[in-house]
Structure formats: C-alpha cells, structure tokens
Amino acid sequence: MSLKSIQKAVDDFKKLIETSIIEKGEKGKEAMIRSSRPILNIHEAVKVELVEAGINEDLIFPPLNSRTPELKLAGSRKQKNQDVCVVSNIDKAEEILEEGLLQDVVDGYGEKFTERTISINIRSQISSIQKNFDTLYERTTSEAINLHDRCPKMVLGEVYMIAVPEYDDKEVKNNEIVFKKPNQATVLKYIKSFQAINNRKGIEKNFYKYEKVCLLIVDFSQTPAKLYNTSDELKEAGLIPEDSIIDISELSWEKFVSDLLAVYKNRFASTDIES
DNA sequence: GCGCATCGATATAGAGCTCA
C-alpha cells in the first residue's frame, strides 16, 4: 500500500488552500473550501488506493477523476449522496419506502443493493478544530446510524483529516499563513474519539461505529505536508505526551482500505468487487 | 437545449456560557 497518492493529495490540498489565502484572504479560503476542490484530492487518493487493492475500477462511484455522479443512498431516516462508493454486481431494484420519515420516497437502489455497497465518507477540518469537534463528531456518528439502521451489514468507512497545528483564522484575514500552537489534549481527544467508533464488529449492534476509520493527522506547516503514521512520530513532534500509551495504528491510512475490504469479503463471503 | 432558480455540501466562526 503506497503512501504516494495520499502524500500528493495533501500537498495539493495545502497548495490550493494557501494560494487562496495569500491571494484573497479569508474570502478566498472560504471560496476554495466551498468549491470542494481541496477535499476532492483526498477523494481521489481513496479511489486510487481501492484500485491498487484490486477493486474493479468500474465499480467505484463517482468514477476516478470525476466528482459526479455520486450515489444517493437511502438509510432509515434520510437519503444522502455518498462521497466514495464501491458497488457490487448485484442488481439494483427500485423500492418505494414505506416507513417513517422516508415514507413514499423512491429509492432507486433498494435495500439489497445498498447493503452490498461500501460507502466511504471523507471530511476535513483545518481551523477552529476543537471549537467544532462536537458538531462534526455528532454528524459523523449520525451518518453511520442512518445507514446501519436500515442495512446493518453495510460496510462503512470514514476518512477524517485534521490539520495539526491548525491554521490561524485571525491571520488568514490578513492574507497570512500562520499556524496556531498545537494542543496535545485536542490531538488526544480526536484519537480517542475516532478509536471509539472504529472497527465495528458483527452486524447486530453499534450502528454508530464504522467498519473502518482513518484519522489523517497532517502538519500543513511543513513542506511537503507531514502525515503522521505512528504514535512515536507524534511524540517526537510534541503533539502527544511522551508517556502516552495511545496507539494510532488502527486509524492509519495504510490499514484503512485493506481492513475495510477484508470486512466486506468476510461479511459477504465474496470477492465480486475485485477486478 | 438554454438559462435561471434551487438545493445540498463544503465547514467555519461569533456569541454567550461554564468553570477553574
């Protein structure tokens, strides 16, 4: 599993963000984020990993190097476009949902097809990280619940990238790239929080968990951007305490796709999504 | 088939509150 695609993706992400700040300050950064161009680099890196892991390229949506079409999958409470999906070769079957909030809504895929689709969420935060932790974490778990509640066997992934240190929003207003002092407690909180929703086992419960989570901890103040792969690296950089016993290996980029696919193969006893 | 309106997704930041 190569780190190459993700390294380029975070470097391209950094470039887009910082160019927009230097040229147009806060407005420029906002416009860039709202264009989705930075985060789409991470989407593409995930797709590349899937292909390198043997997934049939034709089963990935949106297709490589495209941001559309996304799959609009229905859970128990809402339909939502999914960032990156791997579909199976079983047939779609249109259903008209009968219960609850989605009563009478047309689901173009049907429960069986949805259950067999791997869905990967991709999110990032590069400033005001601790301030917004709660909001984003609740959303993250809610999305898993929505899909697992309808399809308990569904294999879900989450890639969550945080900037450590984070960009200083005050300085962005002056078209300056400045980073805030990193906070060890915040880093630990993120690691623990995402470990707590990682590696869902079985199909009966823990709908709030993901079958696999990747927490990308990235230092954008370095060039090239520094991706942290181990707890020791975090300690050396002073981002977590030296005496911390935390282990981030289960949240690593290297394990993300392979573990996710392993769950799928086990759960459905199938290799139908490989090329 | 074109142009405008609408919608969902992209996160972030201000205000006010809590607690040490």
Added chain:
DNA sequence: TGAGCTCTATATCGATGCGC
C-alpha cells in the same frame, strides 16, 4: 478573567431541476 466549550447561523460553491 480567560480558555474552552456549546449552540447556532450562515455564505457560496457546483450540480441538478425546472420552465419554456
């Protein structure tokens, strides 16, 4: 008193829908 946390509002982007 100030750092951190909670709650909430919001603006703009690209894609899609709609009307003609």
